[in-house]
Amino acid sequence: MSVQIEQDRTDFEEVHPINAVAGGKRPDPPSAMASTMAFAHRALLRIKHVPEQMFDVTVFPIIFLLMFTYLFGGAIAGSTGEYLQFLLPGILVMTVSQITMYTGIDLNNDIRKGIFDRFRTLPIWLPSALIGALLVDVIRYSLASAIMIGLGLILGFRPEGGALGVVGAVLVILLFSFSFSWIWTAAGIIMRSEKSLMMVSFLVVFPLTFVSNVFVDPSTLPSWLQGFVNINPISILATAVRGLMHGNGTLEQVGWVVVVSAIFVVIFAPLTMYLYRRKE
Amino acid sequence: METRKREQANGLAVEAAGLVKVYGKERAVDGVDLAIPRGTVYGFLGPNGAGKTTTIRMLSTLIKPDGGTATIFGHDLKTESTAIKSRISLTGQYASIDEDLTGIENLVLISRLMGYTTKEAKRRAEELLSAFGLQQAAKRQVKKYSGGMRRRIDIAASIVVTPDLLFLDEPTTGLDPRSRNQVWEIVRALVGTGTTVLLTTQNLEEADQLADRIAVINRGKIIAEGTSSELKASVGTGTLTVQLLEAADQSKAASIIEQKLGVAVHVSTDGVTLSAQAKDSSIVAEALGELGKEKIGISDFSLGRPSLDEVFLTLTGQSASDHPTEEENS
Numbered sequence: 156m157s158v159q160i161e162q163d164r165t166d167f168e169e170v171h172p173i174n175a176v177a178g179g180k181r182p183d184p185p186s187a188m189a190s191t192m193a194f195a196h197r198a199l200l201r202i203k204h205v206p207e208q209m210f211d212v213t214v215f216p217i218i219f220l221l222m223f224t225y226l227f228g229g230a231i232a233g234s235t236g237e238y239l240q241f242l243l244p245g246i247l248v249m250t251v252s253q254i255t256m257y258t259g260i261d262l263n264n265d266i267r268k269g270i271f272d273r274f275r276t277l278p279i280w281l282p283s284a285l286i287g288a289l290l291v292d293v294i295r296y297s298l299a300s301a302i303m304i305g306l307g308l309i310l311g312f313r314p315e316g317g318a319l320g321v322v323g324a325v326l327v328i329l330l331f332s333f334s335f336s337w338i339w340t341a342a343g344i345i346m347r348s349e350k351s352l353m354m355v356s357f358l359v360v361f362p363l364t365f366v367s368n369v370f371v372d373p374s375t376l377p378s379w380l381q382g383f384v385n386i387n388p389i390s391i392l393a394t395a396v397r398g399l400m401h402g403n404g405t406l407e408q409v410g411w412v413v414v415v416s417a418i419f420v421v422i423f424a425p426l427t428m429y430l431y432r433r434k435e
Numbered sequence: 436m437e438t439r440k441r442e443q444a445n446g447l448a449v450e451a452a453g454l455v456k457v458y459g460k461e462r463a464v465d466g467v468d469l470a471i472p473r474g475t476v477y478g479f480l481g482p483n484g485a486g487k488t489t490t491i492r493m494l495s496t497l498i499k500p501d502g503g504t505a506t507i508f509g510h511d512l513k514t515e516s517t518a519i520k521s522r523i524s525l526t527g528q529y530a531s532i533d534e535d536l537t538g539i540e541n542l543v544l545i546s547r548l549m550g551y552t553t554k555e556a557k558r559r560a561e562e563l564l565s566a567f568g569l570q571q572a573a574k575r576q577v578k579k580y581s582g583g584m585r586r587r588i589d590i591a592a593s594i595v596v597t598p599d600l601l602f603l604d605e606p607t608t609g610l611d612p613r614s615r616n617q618v619w620e621i622v623r624a625l626v627g628t629g630t631t632v633l634l635t636t637q638n639l640e641e642a643d644q645l646a647d648r649i650a651v652i653n654r655g656k657i658i659a660e661g662t663s664s665e666l667k668a669s670v671g672t673g674t675l676t677v678q679l680l681e682a683a684d685q686s687k688a689a690s691i692i693e694q695k696l697g698v699a700v701h702v703s704t705d706g707v708t709l710s711a712q713a714k715d716s717s718i719v720a721e722a723l724g725e726l727g728k729e730k731i732g733i734s735d736f737s738l739g740r741p742s743l744d745e746v747f748l749t750l751t752g753q754s755a756s757d758h759p760t761e762e763e764n765s
Contacts, residue, residue: 170587170617172624175566176597182550184521193547197533197540204535204576269531273592276495277548278521435498 187280194287201261202291208257212295216250216303223370224310231371236311243307244397245369248328248389250303251296252364255332256356258288259339263352266344266434275432282428285340289333296332300325316402324399327412331392334416337423344430363389388415448473448508448600448631449494455502456489456655463489465655466503471633471648473508473599476626478646479635480747486655487635488528491602494633495525508599524598526589528605534578538569538588541577545592563591567621583614590621594630601625603634607641619645639747651750658750666746673738674745675713675722680732682706688731695722701748710745713738 185193202209223246228235262285265271274284304312304321314321339356346352366380367389373381384390395412398404449471456464464486471477479487492498494505496516505512507519525531532541539560546556564573567587572580577588586606593601603622607615622632622645636642642649643663651659651666659666675696679688685707689700692711695718700711713719719738726733 170568170620171566172621173566173627175563175591175594175621176625176628181596182555185548185550189550190548193544196547197536197544200536200540201533204537268534269527269529269589270533272492272497272525272527273531273545274548275497276520276523276525277545278517278550279548433499435492 184278187283190279190283191287191290194284195290196287198258198261198288198291209295209298211254212299213302215253216247216299217306219246219250220303220306220310227370239307239310239312240401241397242370243303243312244324244400245367245393247300247303247324248393248396249364249367249369251299251328251332252335252389252392253360254295254299255292255336255360256339256343256352257292257295258285258336259341259343259356260349260352261288261343262340263343263346263349267348271434281431282424285427285431289336289340292336293329293333296329297325300328314400314402316400316404320399320402320404323404324396327395327399327409328392331388331412331416334419335388337419337427341423341427341430344427344434363387367393369393388419391415446473447471447506448475449477449505449633451494451503451505453503454490454493454500454505456486456493456498457501462655464493464500467652467655467657469505469650469657471631473631474626474629475647476622476632476634476645478642478649479633479652480637480639480642480646480649481635481652482637485652487652488604489655490652491525491604491633491635495523495602496520497525522599523602524593524596524600525602526593526604526606528608530577530585530589532577532589532592535576537574537576538564538580539573541588542592542595546595549596551595559595563595567591568617581614583610583617586610586614586618587621590618594625597625597628597630599629600631600633603632605635605637607636607638615641651747653751659746669746673713674710675719676708676710676735676737676739677723677726677733678735679707679709680734684731685709687729688726691725691729691731692722695725701745707734 220243223242224235224239227242228238232238232241262271265274275281304325316324338359339352342355343352346355367384367387369389373384373390376384391408391411392415395404395408398408447470449469451467451469454464454467454469455462467486467490469477479490481487489498493500494507494512496512496519500512508522510518510522512519533544536544539557542560542563543553543556546559547553551559561570561573564570567590569584569588569591572584577585580588590603590606606622607618610618619641622634626632632645634641634645646663648660648662649666650657659669661669675692677688677692679685685702689702689709692709693700696711696713698712700709702709716738723733723736
């Protein structure tokens, strides 16, 4: 009730539009860095105003880790403690890949509202609109990783690679996720609604994360499935992350993640920007 | 320097020839020519689906024309969109701001994207909020704003850097009269400082009030163009409007007026308002006398210059408001 009254009062403030006309020199268009930072700031403000969106990043990792450790631990590895050593790196990869569509979803919403049109008529380096948001996504991924690793340590996860190995593993995940996100920004422009985008991303990410080496050793699988599991980008990432965390990672494993990430960016970043400019 | 010379050579903000946009089989914009002088308000008037928004989206570089050419301040729309973007601003039909952010956060964001430093952006945002009567709402999320406030912050975001050409797509649709007057005041203030404004409206009064020149658009084509008075004059000297007491008398009254004036009578949807073009006032007096003889009660009558609604009716054979509403946006 009081809110309504307050709104009415503010609506009756006087306008003096002539005072709004900018005096002085027109500023030069912002640098790519400056506009990227402005968009990153926007994404941070959105987290502040819509904190519910952090639910996936905080609660999901906890639920996933507890659920899979205790559900499969005994059956697959004989004990939950032992399974955790194998599972945690993989399930971390799975959890983070499942939250890579945030910027795609926000973009999809921006298009249906008018703000997308405003951005496109600004004299800015357009990719900054997405890069700024994706950089803030990196904070989400880091937070999800920190929560999951923290809980893992409590449950008995003992990474043989030490702190350095764990940090290295998280960095590899961040690189992969940033690159993987460009698929969803491209899809976010094409899809008609947030719902259809969620559906498509689920259809892609769900099989990719399960039909991988996240939960089980691929050598137990039929050979035709092994072929897919081995080239699955999620498996490639999980292998590198596992290697780094347990101190037996190789440069080759990390190299493959870099290659896969580069392929995602090279294909989907230009595609996204092409669609972004051409959207009608 | 090159740019300035070109601009002096023709004092036009917008020049377009044969603009076409096709969606599937439908020609949403079908050969639009424009010559909009700098520092004026130009109104696109037409019903939903006429092609107004599509034309504005082409001119503001958002969508590519399928045919025709256009220049904005001498810059070619096809090849110089970056130069154009630094001089124009668009306020779309739907709020072009982030509704989850507060008013000041939105304006600081846009100011930074226009090239202000964070500190300057904050100062500029505060200046705009106070000029637009939004100071007290500065720290409230935009989704909690009233329609009028939303429209104001949207326009504020469009003039963070005063644009040379401002596109306003239906700036007052859905606003109460007071908010609408505030928007008109803003438009007039901007034009006073040299900004060219291109606005679309379905509201005939709005075009009449604000626009120096008006283009009437229907089915993707400009069917008439000129000042408000020119458009009205093209229709005839004046219009007789008669309001009946009883709707039951409608057909009888209509036939009397039709006979006396010798032109078709338009009956409004309310059933009691009749209007017809009149050549001179003596015939009008005769017609009214005849109605009195037939004991047809009249609550009001007027003889005046035609309204833009009548202009539209004459030009298209259909009333602007009777036109079927369809979603124009792609």
